[in-house]
Amino acid sequence: MKFSLFVHMERADPAIPHARLFAELEELALTAEGAGFETVWIGEHHAMDFTIAPNPFIQLAHLAAKTSTLRLGTGNIIAPFWHPIRLAGEAAMMDIACEGRLDLGVARGAYSFEYERLLPGLDAMGAGLRMRELVPAMQKLWAGDYAHKGQFWSFPTSTASPKPVQAGGPPIWIAARDPNSHAFAVANGCNVQVTPLASGDGEVATLMERFNTAVADHPDVPRPQIMLLQHCFVTGSPTETDQFAEDLSAWYGLFGAWFANKRPIHQAIMAPLSPEERAASPQYAPDVIRRNLVIGEPDEVIARLKGYEALGFDQFALWIDAGIGHARKAKSLDRFIRHVLPAFA
Secondary structure (H helix, E strand, O other), rough: OOEEEOOOOOOOOOOOOOHHHHHHHHHHHHHHOOEEEEEEEEEOOOOOOOOOEEEEHHHHHHHHHHEEEEEEEEEEEEEHOOOOOHHHHHHHHHHHHHOEEEEEEEEOOOOOHHHHHHOOOOHHHHHHHHHHHHHHHHHHHHHOOOEEEEEOOOEEEEOOOOOOOOOOOOOOOOOOOOOHHHHHHHHOOOOEEOOOOOHHHHHHHHHHHHHHHHHHHOOOOOOOOEEEEEEEOOOOHHHHHHHHHHHHHHHHHHHHHHHHOOOEEEEEEEEOOOOOHHOOOOOOOOHHHHHHEEOOOOHHHHHHHHHHHOOOEEEEEEEEOOOOHHHHHHHHHHHHHHHHHHOOO
């Protein structure tokens, strides 16, 4: 099982300059490359400091000039916000910039907050349909001249310009949860990225079962890769583990609030939840977070990850965003590199 880093710029304090966050993201990515990580993943989000990446290609292009072995992944491009010709061309240009190290993660998106700002009236169902139209159209644009007449986009004969470095185009990773998404990914020759969020290892096993079913249902398609995205922090003591569980509980509470899209936002920041608001989401209580996420001292983390490896995951993406500050992220990543990675050499 290979390891990668899922990282964004994030802030809850408007006094922190965005430029500082950009430099901190670069530092974490370079640390990951030095440790032999497979990929750094940066997703797309808009108008929210909870997750800052209006176009992940910009951050990845910057990292391309700073790195030489690390693969650079979008985790994920939000499909309904892109035209197939635009995405095919920009992804190809990014693949040139990084000399063939691009991995292109694509998702339907999750936040109605973003839908109502960029495509008013869009819902998750419509976003999923757009993703299913965009991906095969993009693959055909990479291949050569292609005319498209679909439900959401139509264009005369066109081709991606420029063309990507990687034969057939960069590997595509589809963010999948329901069985239909797994089936779509496998049928179209795409890899799969899954996250149980804070639902625990039962959900991890279910997501792998859905992937295996999709693979079995498409025996004519070579088995793609599957990546597990999960929060993971390596601590130095039980007390520190409890503090991480508390902090991740607060982060997931805000995640749920952004998803619900009902609380006020000021300058792209949502205020912390009150104790009463946090109590109304028992699925994110600290004891649940402690049990369901990969948080603990090295031996515990190793055992948890060995279980994921045994399930058949090809890659584990260490999700480091958690509203905890750069120094704590860097310390946890250093512990992971020194104490966990050697168990998977």
